Amino acid sequence: MWAGLAFLLAAAIGLVTVLVACHRSSAHLGDHPWIVYDTAKSPFAFPDETILSQTKFGTNITSDSQLEEYNNIFLPISQG
Numbered sequence: 792m793w794a795g796l797a798f799l800l801a802a803a804i805g806l807v808t809v810l811v812a813c814h815r816s817s818a819h820l821g822d823h824p825w826i827v828y829d830t831a832k833s834p835f836a837f838p839d840e841t842i843l844s845q846t847k848f849g850t851n852i853t854s855d856s857q858l859e860e861y862n863n864i865f866l867p868i869s870q871g
Contacts, residue, residue, distance in 0.1 A: 810827065819866070830836055852858050 806827070834842060850861070854860060
């Protein structure tokens with residue numbers, strides 16, 4: 792329990808530090824994705840129904856030849 796509390800405290804301190812540095816412009820972070828405001832406003836972080844309707848999750852394998860092709864491509868990647 793204490794380890795979890797320490798982790799949350801460290802994360803909160805880190806977040807406050809980044810926000811204060813950005814607000815004061817004492818740190819030049821550029822257009823990096825870890826800027827909290829820009830990430831939170833991204834339509835890809837919290838997609839609406841329009842984006843979700845255009846999204847395809849995975850593939851539908853309907854034959855043995857498709858399964859073989861899929862495995863030949865992705866098993867070497869996922870298994871090293």
